[in-house]
Amino acid sequence: xxxxxxxxxxxxxxxxxxGQLQPGDRLPAETALVERFGRSHVTVRExxxxxxxEGLIEKQHGRGxxxxxxxxxxxxxxxxHQWEKDxxxxxxxxxxxTGATEHDTGLGVNDLVFHxxxxxxxxxxxxxxxxxxxxxxxxLRRVYRTRYQAERAPFNLATSYLVRELVEGNPDLLDETxxxxxxxxxxxxxTVGIEIDRVEERVTARPPTAEEAxxxxxxxxxxxxxxxxxxxxxxxxxxxxxxxxxxxxxxEMLFTTYLxxx
Amino acid sequence: xxxxxxxxxxxxxxxxxxGQLQPGDRLPAETALVERFGRSHVTVRExxxxxxxEGLIEKQHGRGxxxxxxxxxxxxxxxxHQWEKDxxxxxxxxxxxTGATEHDTGLGVNDLVFHxxxxxxxxxxxxxxxxxxxxxxxxLRRVYRTRYQAERAPFNLATSYLVRELVEGNPDLLDETxxxxxxxxxxxxxTVGIEIDRVEERVTARPPTAEEAxxxxxxxxxxxxxxxxxxxxxxxxxxxxxxxxxxxxxxEMLFTTYLxxx
DNA sequence: GAGTGGTCTAGACCACTGT
DNA sequence: CAGTGGTCTAGACCACTCC
Numbered sequence: 001x002x003x004x005x006x007x008x009x010x011x012x013x014x015x016x017x018x019g020q021l022q023p024g025d026r027l028p029a030e031t032a033l034v035e036r037f038g039r040s041h042v043t044v045r046e047x048x049x050x051x052x053x054e055g056l057i058e059k060q061h062g063r064g065x066x067x068x069x070x071x072x073x074x075x076x077x078x079x080x081h082q083w084e085k086d087x088x089x090x091x092x093x094x095x096x097x098t099g100a101t102e103h104d105t106g107l108g109v110n111d112l113v114f115h116x117x118x119x120x121x122x123x124x125x126x127x128x129x130x131x132x133x134x135x136x137x138x139x140l141r142r143v144y145r146t147r148y149q150a151e152r153a154p155f156n157l158a159t160s161y162l163v164r165e166l167v168e169g170n171p172d173l174l175d176e177t178x179x180x181x182x183x184x185x186x187x188x189x190x191t192v193g194i195e196i197d198r199v200e201e202r203v204t205a206r207p208p209t210a211e212e213a214x215x216x217x218x219x220x221x222x223x224x225x226x227x228x229x230x231x232x233x234x235x236x237x238x239x240x241x242x243x244x245x246x247x248x249x250x251x252e253m254l255f256t257t258y259l260x261x262x
Numbered sequence: 263x264x265x266x267x268x269x270x271x272x273x274x275x276x277x278x279x280x281g282q283l284q285p286g287d288r289l290p291a292e293t294a295l296v297e298r299f300g301r302s303h304v305t306v307r308e309x310x311x312x313x314x315x316e317g318l319i320e321k322q323h324g325r326g327x328x329x330x331x332x333x334x335x336x337x338x339x340x341x342x343h344q345w346e347k348d349x350x351x352x353x354x355x356x357x358x359x360t361g362a363t364e365h366d367t368g369l370g371v372n373d374l375v376f377h378x379x380x381x382x383x384x385x386x387x388x389x390x391x392x393x394x395x396x397x398x399x400x401x402l403r404r405v406y407r408t409r410y411q412a413e414r415a416p417f418n419l420a421t422s423y424l425v426r427e428l429v430e431g432n433p434d435l436l437d438e439t440x441x442x443x444x445x446x447x448x449x450x451x452x453t454v455g456i457e458i459d460r461v462e463e464r465v466t467a468r469p470p471t472a473e474e475a476x477x478x479x480x481x482x483x484x485x486x487x488x489x490x491x492x493x494x495x496x497x498x499x500x501x502x503x504x505x506x507x508x509x510x511x512x513x514e515m516l517f518t519t520y521l522x523x524x
Numbered sequence: 525g526a527g528t529g530g531t532c533t534a535g536a537c538c539a540c541t542g543t
Numbered sequence: 544c545a546g547t548g549g550t551c552t553a554g555a556c557c558a559c560t561c562c
Binding site: 305 | 534539
Binding site for chain 2: 013042050053054055073078081082085089195196197198199200201202203204205206207208209210220221222223224225234248249251252253254255256257258259260261262
């Protein structure tokens with residue numbers, strides 16, 4: 001015999017898949033479902049919880065439960081790296097016009113709110129290994145939050161680590177008030193003679209931590225994409241390690257790989 | 263005043279983060295927690311559910327709740343595409359020795375169990391758009407399941423779509439009993455004169471559907487990585503579209519992008 | 525205030541695991 | 544069998560939204 005909450009969930013799921021309940025539609029109230037299925041409040045809520053975990057519905061306190069609509073996606077492509085590198089060599093006025101995020105989203109500079117905070121830190125064992133420097137090497141940590149002007153929550157959380165010694169030749173690079181820097185990190189690095197040669201990006205997925213869910217305003221039933229980006233310069237040194245957390249339900253990452261011809 | 267289940271979750275979470283509860287450790291029994299916090303069974307379970315959704319703990323019916331250990335990861339890199347293309351031109355005996363999955367996982371051919379099923383289908387509107395063919399174009403659908411010999415559940419679900427007209431010149435390509443094909447799809451395509459030129463991969467993350475959780479044996483509190491791989495040949499045609507579902511907690515995707523020098 | 529979902533209780537019984 | 548987590552009830556009250 002199937003469990004009661006599963007039968008309820010199955011029936012509602014079928015209604016959604018069949019289109020009897022359309023995206024945006026409100027589900028019957030919990031009290032109505034209690035009536036309809038002859039089960040307790042707790043059991044009905046368990047069924048809704050299953051659907052919520054599948055990302056099929058969204059609950060809104062005081063309003064109701066709704067069939068979820070797909071969120072508009074932000075695409076992030078690895079073609080941006082070449083674009084960023086090219087941009088780093090352009091004139092100041094040209095560079096001021098647009099940033100990498102605008103490139104990805106198609107939005108104007110004025111639609112986005114940008115926040116940066118710099119701090120000094122030392123390489124942990126794990127970071128030291130990735131960056132190929134001794135443990136304890138002084139690093140510059142830069143924390144970024146970017147959000148749409150119209151929304152409260154940022155749409156990504158980014159932390160970048162630079163080797164302090166490599167960048168302190170230009171004091172402006174240690175000054176967070178210079179952000180947002182026209183031309184981005186790769187222009188910053190070019191001022192101290194560093195040219196990026198290749199980028200490695202490692203992608204995994206997991207449910208958000210409590211803190212991430214809070215900060216990114218993620219509803220239950222969503223995942224985050226975790227991206228670690230490692231930038232190598234032309235001498236093979238690791239010059240930047242960035243950890244980026246992106247909402248899984250609104251981010252699409254696009255990677256293009258070109259192959260050698262036969 | 264904080265909610266009771268949140269206070270319980272916070273306390274247990276702190277214990278885990280502080281290392282008082284190590285990965286693999288069993289948490290106190292629910293009845294013990296009911297005692298300790300002076301709350302009802304339901305409330306304690308709500309707290310554990312929060313931790314489970316964060317992927318911090320794993321519940322095992324009849325045994326207890328345990329602090330989760332990180333799962334061993336499978337890395338999937340885009341360098342494999344060049345590797346696969348190179349391999350497609352090697353001798354039959356050379357190609358038989360190893361497959362792309364073994365390349366990724368470092369395992370031998372004998373550690374893996376491979377299953378393939380072919381069927382005929384027609385391009386849906388969505389697929390037709392991606393493949394740049396008319397809606398209804400005959401396609402060959404190929405469904406793959408790959409798993410470790412020692413485990414029940416496959417570690418990915420893959421579906422590939424080929425334009426039937428492009429491949430039917432070689433009847434062997436329509437025969438699922440020829441799988442696993444030494445040298446993989448790109449060798450198969452080379453037998454009908456197709457050379458792959460570039461690969462686009464789109465990555466998103468979301469919670470598993472009920473069916474995926476079932477088939478991949480995913481515990482609650484995990485996400486899936488969804489990969490759509492589109493292969494273009496040297497004439498710019500889309501020759502393969504593959505949809506792959508990967509467990510987020512054991513898959514790391516690595517993409518390397520090379521840049522032009524200044 | 526009416527209607528919605530959210531939290532909580534005290535208790536019962538079921539299902540699974542290990543001895 | 545004892546001990547674990549899983550399901551379920553009937554009811555109370557709280558918190559939020561909207562009119």
